[in-house]
Amino acid sequence: xxxxxxxxxxxxxxxxxxxxxxxxxxxxxxxxxxxxxxxxxxxxxxxxxxxxxxxxxxxxxxxxxxxxxxxxxxxxxxxxxxxxxxxxxxxxxxxxxxxxxxxxxxxxxxxxxxxxxxxxxxxxxxxxxxxxxxxxxxxxxxxxxxxxxxxxxxxxxxxxxxxxxxxxxxxxxxxxxxxxxxxxxxxxxxxxxxxxxxxxxxxxxxxxxxxxxxxxxxxxxxxxxxxxxxxxxxxxxxxxxxxxxxxxxxxxxxxxxxxxxxxxxxxxxxxxxxxxxxxxxxxxxxxxxxxxxxxxxxxxxxxxxxxxxxxxxxxxxxxxxxxxxxxxxxxxxxxxxxxxxxxxxxxxxxxxxxxxxxxxxxxxxxxxxxxxxxxxxxxxxxxxxxxxxxxxxxxxxxxxxxxxxxxxxxxxxxxxxxxxxxxxxxxxxxxxxxxxxxxxxxxxxxxxxxxxxxxxxxxxxxxxx
Amino acid sequence: xxxxxxxxxxxxxxxxxxxxxxxxxxxxxxxxxxxxxxxxxxxxxxxxxxxxxxxxxxxxxxxxxxxxxxxxxxxxxxxxxxxxxxxxxxxxxxxxxxxxxxxxxxxxxxxxxxxxxxxxxxxxxxxxxxxxxxxxxxxxxxxxxxxxxxxxxxxxxxxxxxxxxxxxxxxxxxxxxxxxxxxxxxxxxxxxxxxxxxxxxxxxxxxxxxxxxxxxxxxxxxxxxxxxxxxxxxxxxxxxxxxxxxxxxxxxxxxxxxxxxxxxxxxxxxxxxxxxxxxxxxxxxxxxxxxxxxxxxxxxxxxxxxxxxxxxxxxxxxxxxxxxxxxxxxxxxxxxxxxxxxxxxxxxxxxxxxxxxxxxxxxxxxxxxxxxxxxxxxxxxxxxxxxxxxxxxxxxxxxxxxxxxxxxxxxxxxxxxxxxxxxxxxxxxxxxxxxxxxxxxxxxxxxxxxxxxxxxxxxxxxxxx
Numbered sequence: 001x002x003x004x005x006x007x008x009x010x011x012x013x014x015x016x017x018x019x020x021x022x023x024x025x026x027x028x029x030x031x032x033x034x035x036x037x038x039x040x041x042x043x044x045x046x047x048x049x050x051x052x053x054x055x056x057x058x059x060x061x062x063x064x065x066x067x068x069x070x071x072x073x074x075x076x077x078x079x080x081x082x083x084x085x086x087x088x089x090x091x092x093x094x095x096x097x098x099x100x101x102x103x104x105x106x107x108x109x110x111x112x113x114x115x116x117x118x119x120x121x122x123x124x125x126x127x128x129x130x131x132x133x134x135x136x137x138x139x140x141x142x143x144x145x146x147x148x149x150x151x152x153x154x155x156x157x158x159x160x161x162x163x164x165x166x167x168x169x170x171x172x173x174x175x176x177x178x179x180x181x182x183x184x185x186x187x188x189x190x191x192x193x194x195x196x197x198x199x200x201x202x203x204x205x206x207x208x209x210x211x212x213x214x215x216x217x218x219x220x221x222x223x224x225x226x227x228x229x230x231x232x233x234x235x236x237x238x239x240x241x242x243x244x245x246x247x248x249x250x251x252x253x254x255x256x257x258x259x260x261x262x263x264x265x266x267x268x269x270x271x272x273x274x275x276x277x278x279x280x281x282x283x284x285x286x287x288x289x290x291x292x293x294x295x296x297x298x299x300x301x302x303x304x305x306x307x308x309x310x311x312x313x314x315x316x317x318x319x320x321x322x323x324x325x326x327x328x329x330x331x332x333x334x335x336x337x338x339x340x341x342x343x344x345x346x347x348x349x350x351x352x353x354x355x356x357x358x359x360x361x362x363x364x365x366x367x368x369x370x371x372x373x374x375x376x377x378x379x380x381x382x383x384x385x386x387x388x389x390x391x392x393x394x395x396x397x398x399x400x401x402x403x404x405x406x407x408x409x410x411x412x413x414x415x416x417x418x419x420x421x422x423x424x425x426x427x428x429x430x431x432x433x434x435x436x437x438x439x440x441x442x443x444x445x446x447x448x449x450x451x452x453x454x455x456x457x458x459x460x461x462x463x464x465x
Numbered sequence: 466x467x468x469x470x471x472x473x474x475x476x477x478x479x480x481x482x483x484x485x486x487x488x489x490x491x492x493x494x495x496x497x498x499x500x501x502x503x504x505x506x507x508x509x510x511x512x513x514x515x516x517x518x519x520x521x522x523x524x525x526x527x528x529x530x531x532x533x534x535x536x537x538x539x540x541x542x543x544x545x546x547x548x549x550x551x552x553x554x555x556x557x558x559x560x561x562x563x564x565x566x567x568x569x570x571x572x573x574x575x576x577x578x579x580x581x582x583x584x585x586x587x588x589x590x591x592x593x594x595x596x597x598x599x600x601x602x603x604x605x606x607x608x609x610x611x612x613x614x615x616x617x618x619x620x621x622x623x624x625x626x627x628x629x630x631x632x633x634x635x636x637x638x639x640x641x642x643x644x645x646x647x648x649x650x651x652x653x654x655x656x657x658x659x660x661x662x663x664x665x666x667x668x669x670x671x672x673x674x675x676x677x678x679x680x681x682x683x684x685x686x687x688x689x690x691x692x693x694x695x696x697x698x699x700x701x702x703x704x705x706x707x708x709x710x711x712x713x714x715x716x717x718x719x720x721x722x723x724x725x726x727x728x729x730x731x732x733x734x735x736x737x738x739x740x741x742x743x744x745x746x747x748x749x750x751x752x753x754x755x756x757x758x759x760x761x762x763x764x765x766x767x768x769x770x771x772x773x774x775x776x777x778x779x780x781x782x783x784x785x786x787x788x789x790x791x792x793x794x795x796x797x798x799x800x801x802x803x804x805x806x807x808x809x810x811x812x813x814x815x816x817x818x819x820x821x822x823x824x825x826x827x828x829x830x831x832x833x834x835x836x837x838x839x840x841x842x843x844x845x846x847x848x849x850x851x852x853x854x855x856x857x858x859x860x861x862x863x864x865x866x867x868x869x870x871x872x873x874x875x876x877x878x879x880x881x882x883x884x885x886x887x888x889x890x891x892x893x894x895x896x897x898x899x900x901x902x903x904x905x906x907x908x909x910x911x912x913x914x915x916x917x918x919x920x921x922x923x924x925x926x927x928x929x930x
Contacts, residue, residue: 046511
């Protein structure tokens, strides 16, 4: 009798073969496009030293899983902090460490892709995973990195999401300099403090500090009027300035109109630099074949508040906005100064594949199909012909056609039932009479069609099917 | 200044891009052949419940890494054993749990491949990794599983190692029933005890129990005479029986001769069953196109002492025997009885990819090449032609040719130097004069050849290159 019960572990999603096949296909498409743009693969260890992961700070560091040997847990935990290991929670911190560590052996601009699992001790809830795939590309410059790289990212995104066949999508572009320039121009502080008042006397006894960009990030959720009130009451910005700020941030129109309107605003040097960067990126994107209907400028995006410094990307599915961004990224000035005494600016994007797949499946955007990769199955009609079945199967495999031979000693209807259940499209019937004529019968299980096919033409016939 | 120093973590091997490219190519070849035989992909979580991993027992359980949240380590460690999680140390235990958990949703025989990392807290030493890839296939039957599946495994191995181009290799076959039958026939116990004597009086004060198969396993290392002595002194087997036993175990000849000789021995029912299974597997392997020079029967293989019950495989590289087995596996009677009340026999193989790659590289069997996947790079000869460069690059990518545009604003020799360092084979030169004629110049960096190529034929020309 079984002695250990088995059940799912919350947040660690696993898939059935028919789902995994679709997931692998998506992964292959992503990898293909990353490769077509010349990004080289790297893969980092699942673990880093604790201090490396903690060096970045931020929310995610609260979700880090450390590892310890079961056999001597106490000893490992007693080890000094610089020895302790933990699972990475993203691919950016390991990339920074990898580039710093291998700096002398890499060629810059360093273009790499990375498709790996990451782990986060998230609170379990729908759509939140504790283990998931990230598919990242980044270009890292040594000292400096030209703006043209920022234009390539949307071209990669466009190629991937077009081939994934997930319906219409929009790549949303912003540039942090536009927003920062605006705040600078209006002398709006990046942080503000809301006083905490004594419950008894109402006198201020302290204060909570907030990020100004956080107000903008929450604008869509909390509404424009509430955002306006907060800017006025907490950040002490004049009504007129708030109006301009919100007008810019909520300006959503065609790219050309947005750019023209922005270029007419006189909001200081940083703002203008951001606008001109946006204009250059948009121009090069067009040359790279990204069609107008697939992207827009959206100045409300404040992704990566602390991290990104220039161009910022998000990608949303037009008919499934609720999924949120399916591919995000941006430009950063400083990848790895915690680890190396070099300025390493970069730009990159990331696709959260596990979440994307699960969301698309939930929303009915993708359906699962066959339970195995076999395109054909050869049935065992006669044990005497076994060697023929094997030889035919090997010939089909050599022609690149995934093929099974039904190997169990079972009645005929059990054999076809197996093929139908696994949704193998084509069944091959070969008995002594057919063999004598040099033919076999191919049944297409998708529509029931049967066709007699010369054995010598079998691979070619199946390829056409 | 950098505040965190970076260095390798012992046992967690990482590769440079030029190495990773070769590793990915090997992974692709393995995956291709698994797919051609109709194996479906699955992927399990990196973690299992502790009790699932510990249920199998054995050496590896001493090497398990548990995980804990850094932020509340105490709380997690206080959790009951059935909640605690740990990283899997192989793919077999998770497969057993997965099949038990999804039993009703899978179709049997269940054919799956799995290419994932596993983690073992090994003592660090050369060629031993704490994190490494395993590439497994298994066929799992529900209640029973025909012997023909055992013949397919060597066909898969043959396909993979032929395409990997690692020189001559030999698939070594054994059947545990041959060995077990022999022991049974001679009434040799599977375990024996060596008494421990008091240092003072020389009287027995206890005993150490050993596995008889262990003696055979160590035969190659310790020599035949020492093995004979141990059998005589510790297992109390007559000289004559030991002679027959060792004659069988050391019989290495062509497969046909071995089989004929074995079939002539009269060593009981189990022995004969093992020999006839070996004969059937070998016969089907030939039909599946595995050539005679690529396999042999080797009765000295005792791999998976406790686990395998029938056919056993090892694969060695003829010119690099010291690497040891590069692909091993076998037949087992009972995958998952700890987890489910069903008999689930199976047969499978496993390739330890990380170790294989590292060994092949060390032995000079594989060399690394380019540092990126780009087949072509378009140089920026004139900023005015940027849109042309982008358009040409996109056309090449759409034709399936990984292509980079040099995007930095650098002098010309810096651009070509970058291409040469990254070993991008083909460089594309396009300036105003060439554009006017509708041509570009393609330089083959491998031999310095230059050719003027019409822009409209560029993709086709590069494909031919």
